[in-house]
Amino acid sequence: MKTSVRNPVYFASAIPERMDRNLTLPARFIRLLEKMPIQDRIRGLSVVVKMHLGGGLGYSTIHPLFVKMLVDHLKAGKPRRIIVSDSSVEGCAVRGYTEETIGAPLVAALGPKGKSLVPRKTGWEPLPEIKLGKPLIDADVLINFSHVKGHGDCGFGGACKNLGMGCVPAETRRAIHKLEGDLKWDSKRCIHCNKCIEECPTHAAKFNDKGDFEIFWHHCKMCQHCALICPHKAIRIRSRQFDLFQEGLARVAKQVIAEFKPGLVFHLNVLTHITLFCDCWGLTTPALVPDIGIFGGEDIVAVEDASLKAIKTENYIPGSLTPPFTLGAGKHLFEKIHSRDPYRQVLALERLGAGSRRYQVSTVD
Ligand code: SF4
Numbered sequence: 061m062k063t064s065v066r067n068p069v070y071f072a073s074a075i076p077e078r079m080d081r082n083l084t085l086p087a088r089f090i091r092l093l094e095k096m097p098i099q100d101r102i103r104g105l106s107v108v109v110k111m112h113l114g115g116g117l118g119y120s121t122i123h124p125l126f127v128k129m130l131v132d133h134l135k136a137g138k139p140r141r142i143i144v145s146d147s148s149v150e151g152c153a154v155r156g157y158t159e160e161t162i163g164a165p166l167v168a169a170l171g172p173k174g175k176s177l178v179p180r181k182t183g184w185e186p187l188p189e190i191k192l193g194k195p196l197i198d199a200d201v202l203i204n205f206s207h208v209k210g211h212g213d214c215g216f217g218g219a220c221k222n223l224g225m226g227c228v229p230a231e232t233r234r235a236i237h238k239l240e241g242d243l244k245w246d247s248k249r250c251i252h253c254n255k256c257i258e259e260c261p262t263h264a265a266k267f268n269d270k271g272d273f274e275i276f277w278h279h280c281k282m283c284q285h286c287a288l289i290c291p292h293k294a295i296r297i298r299s300r301q302f303d304l305f306q307e308g309l310a311r312v313a314k315q316v317i318a319e320f321k322p323g324l325v326f327h328l329n330v331l332t333h334i335t336l337f338c339d340c341w342g343l344t345t346p347a348l349v350p351d352i353g354i355f356g357g358e359d360i361v362a363v364e365d366a367s368l369k370a371i372k373t374e375n376y377i378p379g380s381l382t383p384p385f386t387l388g389a390g391k392h393l394f395e396k397i398h399s400r401d402p403y404r405q406v407l408a409l410e411r412l413g414a415g416s417r418r419y420q421v422s423t424v425d
């Protein structure tokens with residue numbers, strides 16, 4: 061039964077109260093989908109389910125069982141077509157994603173050779189032009205089906221990251237990544253004593269092949285140790301640029317949403333096996349907190365905010381962090397790990413008018 065709550069976010073818990081299959085997450089996921097008005101709106105339309113299908117030896121992306129359940133639910137709404145999509149779908153069969161297992165064809169969001177793209181102007185000077193995958197935005201309905209996890213560049217990756225990075229080609233991804241970090245290294249002052257490299261706790265700093273000082277921003281904790289230890293003050297780092305990265309991510313995500321008519325975009329965040337890094341690393345590390353469940357709604361800001369609030373530092377599983385990462389300062393668990401406030405992308409989306417943090421969570425039985 062649908063409810064009339066304003067800006068509802070539905071939640072299916074991963075924690076059953078007793079040993080009853082009907083209280084487990086897949087069963088609750090179906091009941092969550094039934095609360096949402098997806099089936100009512102997709103009749104005769106084409107639907108794209110945007111996912112991150114992982115890579116390499118990763119095994120923590122959304123289990124194919126949930127994809128099949130979602131696809132079956134969509135089919136009951138009698139859409140014209142359903143596709144399941146990621147920027148590339150190569151090699152995902154080894155992780156269990158095939159048309160046979162999930163019930164719908166897997167289609168590369170950027171086209172078979174990654175060249176089916178549509179340019180868009182953003183009107184935002186730091187990232188003036190982006191490209192989006194045509195097969196994805198050609199659909200009528202978007203189901204943004206995201207696995208929530210940590211992320212070295214933006215603190216966490218959920219619905220915003222699934223759209224902001226997952227629907228664009230490498231050139232746009234590179235342009236977004238260029239928004240991160242802000243390093244000034246003075247080669248004339250540097251005596252190559254290597255103190256800055258030795259002092260870096262996450263091995264993010266190095267001298268490249270040309271002998272220039274470089275930082276791998278994904279791993280950088282902005283601790284400033286490299287700058288402070290330098291006897292010749294050759295390094296200067298400003299941290300505010302990480303806000304620009306999250307802003308860039310939010311702007312692209314907002315643009316993707318804007319490609320679809322109002323009422324035809326739905327967000328589903330899956331909070332199971334929440335790892336340190338994004339699924340694109342092609343590996344799975346231990347879960348940082350116990351499985352939480354699934355949040356679903358039509359408002360990306362609300363779904364992201366509810367997801368972040370559900371990931372609590374007090375539920376951190378001791379020993380689950382992979383060295384050299386440690387828990388440092390910060391309010392949110394992901395900020396303690398990655399030194400980035402993960403809410404920045406959510407606040408940016410809200411400021412851009414993509415949604416609101418005023419919502420009501422309704423837990424399904
Ligand atoms: S700021 Fe800290 S983490 Fe970043 S490169 Fe310098 S020492 Fe490494």
Ligand code: SF4
Nearest residue numbers: 250251253254256290
């Ligand atoms: S600590 Fe300073 S002087 Fe020494 S290698 Fe690093 S940048 Fe150069």
